[in-house]
Amino acid sequence: xxxxxxxxxxxxxxxxxxxxxxxHISLLPAPADTGIVFRRTDLDNFLIEASGRNVARVSYxxxxxxxxxxxxxxxxxxxxxxxxxxxxxxxxxDSIEVPILDGSAEPFLQLLDxxxxxxxxxxxxxxxxxKPVEVIEQDRHIGIYPAGEFSVECYVDFPHPxxxxxxxxxxxxxxxxxxxxxxxxxxxxxxDIEPLRSMGLIRGGSLDNAIVLTNDGVMNxxxxxxxxxxxxxxxxxxGDLALAGLPLLGRVEAHKAGHALHTQLVSRLxxxxxxxxxxxEETARxxxxxxxxxxxxxxxxx
Numbered sequence: 613x614x615x616x617x618x619x620x621x622x623x624x625x626x627x628x629x630x631x632x633x634x635x636h637i638s639l640l641p642a643p644a645d646t647g648i649v650f651r652r653t654d655l656d657n658f659l660i661e662a663s664g665r666n667v668a669r670v671s672y673x674x675x676x677x678x679x680x681x682x683x684x685x686x687x688x689x690x691x692x693x694x695x696x697x698x699x700x701x702x703x704x705x706d707s708i709e710v711p712i713l714d715g716s717a718e719p720f721l722q723l724l725d726x727x728x729x730x731x732x733x734x735x736x737x738x739x740x741x742x743k744p745v746e747v748i749e750q751d752r753h754i755g756i757y758p759a760g761e762f763s764v765e766c767y768v769d770f771p772h773p774x775x776x777x778x779x780x781x782x783x784x785x786x787x788x789x790x791x792x793x794x795x796x797x798x799x800x801x802x803x804d805i806e807p808l809r810s811m812g813l814i815r816g817g818s819l820d821n822a823i824v825l826t827n828d829g830v831m832n833x834x835x836x837x838x839x840x841x842x843x844x845x846x847x848x849x850x851g852d853l854a855l856a857g858l859p860l861l862g863r864v865e866a867h868k869a870g871h872a873l874h875t876q877l878v879s880r881l882x883x884x885x886x887x888x889x890x891x892x893e894e895t896a897r898x899x900x901x902x903x904x905x906x907x908x909x910x911x912x913x914x
Contacts (some may be wrong), residue, residue, distance in 0.1 A: 613735055613736055613892065614731050614732060614733070614734065614735060614736055615644050615645070615699040615700060615731075615732040615734045615735070615736045616698050616699050616700070616729050616730060616731055616732060616736075617642050617643070617644075617646075617698065617699070617700040617701060617729075617730050617732060618639060618640070618641050618698060618701055618724065618727035618729060618730060619641065619727060619728035619729065619730045620632065620641075620721045620726070620727050620728055621638055621639065621640045621641070621727070622638070622724075622726045622727045623636060623637065623638040623723075624636075624637060624711065624713070624719065624723055625637070625711060625732055626711030626712060626713050627711060627712065627816040627821075628684065628685060628707065628708070628709030628711060628712060628815075628816050628849065629673065629685055629709070629712035629715075629798070629814060629816050629817055629821065629822070630672065630673060630684060630685060630709060630812075630813045630814055630815060630816065630817075631707075631708055631709045631743055631816065632815030632816035633707045633708055633816070634707065634711075635705060635706055635707025635708075635709065635710075635711055636705070636706050636707075637703060637704065637705045637706075637710065637711065638700040638703070638704040638705075639687075639701055639702070639703055639704075639724070639727055640701070640703075640704060640878070641700075641701070641702070641730065641734070642700040642701050643700060643703045644699075644700060644732045644733070644734035645700070645734065646700040646701075647661060647662065647663075647699070647700060647858075648661070648662035648690065648693055648694075648698075648700075648701055648703070648854065649661050649701070649702055649703070649848060650662065650676070650683055650686075650702075650703045650704075650705060651702055651703065651704045651705070652681060652683065652705060652706070652707040653704045653705065653706045654707065655681060657704075658678075659678070659680075659682050660676050660677075660678045660681060660683050661678070661857075662676065662686065662690055662854060662855055662857070663857045664855045664856060664857065664875065664878040664879050664881075664882050665857055665879075665882070666678045666855075666857060667875045667878075667879065668682060668797065669682075669684075670813075671871070671872070671873065672808070672813055672814075672826075672870045672871070673685040673686075673687065674686050674687045674690075674723065674848075674851065674852050674855075674874075675873060681823055682708055683705070683708065683709070683710070684708055684709040684710070685709050685710050685712065686710055686851065687847075687848050687852055687871070688710070688712075688713075688715075688717045688720060688792055688798075688847065688848075688851060689703070689710050689717070689720050689849030689851070690717065690851040690852075690854040690855070691717050691789070691793075691847050691848070691850045691851030691854065692717040692720035692721050692723075692724060692794065693720070693724070694850060694853070694854035695717075695784055695785075695786060695789035695793075695794075695850055696721065696729070696786050696789075697729070697768065697786055697859075698729065699732075699736060699858075699859070702884065705714060705723045705735050709816075712816060712817075712821045712822075713821065714797065714820065714821055715797035715798040715799075715821040715822045715823070716794060716795050716796055716797045716798070716844070716847070716902050717789075717793070717795075717847055717851075718794045718795045721790060721794050722785070723772075734736050735892040736859065737858050737859075737890050737891070737892055737893065738858060738859045738860070738861045738888075738890070738891050738892070739755065739856050739857070739858045739859070739860050739861065739862075739881075739888050739890065740758075740861040740862070740888060740889050740890070740891045741756050741758050741759070741860070741861065741862030741881070741888050742758055742887065742888055742889055743758070743795070743840070743886065743887045743888075744756070744757045744758070745877060745880055745881045745884075745887055746802065746877075747876045747880060748876050749773055749873065751867075751868060752795070752867060752868040752870075753866075753867050753868075753869065753873070753875045754864070754865065754866040754867070754869040754874065754876075754877050755862075755864070755865050756860070756862045756863065756864045756865075756877060756881060757862060757863045757865070758862060758863075759861065759862050759863040760861060761782060761783055761861065762783070762784045762859065762860045762861060762862065762863075762864075763781070763782065763783045763863045763864070763914065764780070764781070764782060764783075764784060764841060764846055764849055764850060764853075764864045764865075764866070765779070765780070765781040765863070765864070765865045765866065766779065766780045766845050766846035766849050766866045766869075767779045767842075767843060767866065767867045767868065768842045768845050768868060769832070769868055770841065771885070772801075772825055772829060773828055773829075774825065774829065774835070774841075775825070775841045775842075777798060778839040778841060778842030778843075779842060780792070780793075780839070780842045780843055780845075780846040782846070784850060789847075789850070792843065793843050793844075793846055793847045793850070794838075796836065796837060796840045796841075796843035796844040796847055797821075797822060797823050797836065797840065797844060798822050798823070798844055798847075799822060799823035799824070799825060799841055799844065800814070800823075800824060800825070800906045801824075801825045801841070802824050802825060802826050802827075802831060803827075805817075809828060809849050818861075819831065819832040823835070823841075832898070845866075845870075848863065848870075848871065849866050849869070849874055850876070850908065852871060852874035852875055852878065853874065853877075853878060855875065855878045856878050856881065856882065857882075858890070861891070864877075
């Protein structure tokens with residue numbers, strides 16, 4: 613029930629999946645009530661909070677933008693931090709995109725293992741959902757519903773012999789994330805590679821950081837799980853839900869959803885204070901009011 617940070621700074625480096633830009637990231641301890649905050653060290657430590665109010669492009673990855681400063685492909689790192697129960701952390705990065713590493717969240721978990729976890733002298737606060745919220749687009753939908761714990765149900769359906777219909781359902785805890793989702797890698801279809809590159813995407817993509825599906829198989833097997841594709845979509849979902857800014861108490865059901873619907877759900881939830889409350893062991897009005905102030909738009913730069 614207490615907030616946490618990490619004990620020691622840790623670092624890694626690698627290429628960005630979409631931009632192909634090489635970058636370095638460092639994870640550093642942060643004081644209570646900081647949240648998850650990126651610092652662009654190449655731009656005078658410009659701060660970008662991992663918050664739904666800073667969501668930018670979400671086509672093929674979740675990107676954040678604040679006052680015109682962009683940071684791309686945050687979801688795998690956020691999923692690892694959020695699922696590990698780390699409340700407060702600075703992420704120093706010197707490029708426009710978080711490195712993709714092996715395409716999963718496992719390398720980030722290994723970094724966090726090296727860093728260690730420190731308990732802080734401040735009670736953890738949760739966003740507790742008290743009314744259902746849904747986003748529906750044709751046959752795709754996502755919703756979050758009242759519950760006493762954070763759980764996800766993620767359904768995908770791709771017309772491919774190795775994918776088809778897959779469904780992942782789990783309570784999100786450090787051990788369940790580590791054992792069930794962390795190693796699941798991002799994926800794409802071979803037929804989509806050239807169209808995506810013509811759009812300026814996946815410039816850093818390779819057989820080392822993504823599963824590539826051919827028409828009837830996989831180019832760079834073996835798979836880490838038979839349902840690795842559904843597991844990775846659940847990983848992405850958790851990373852996007854981290855943008856709520858505080859740990860969630862609620863049940864999330866995602867049906868053929870993606871980054872756009874995930875982040876729309878977060879935005880819709882946070883935009884209506886009647887849908888949620890802030891709680892520790894005891895709900896306090898002052899905590900809720902201070903969080904509402906946090907969600908208000910930041911003033912424009914001069």
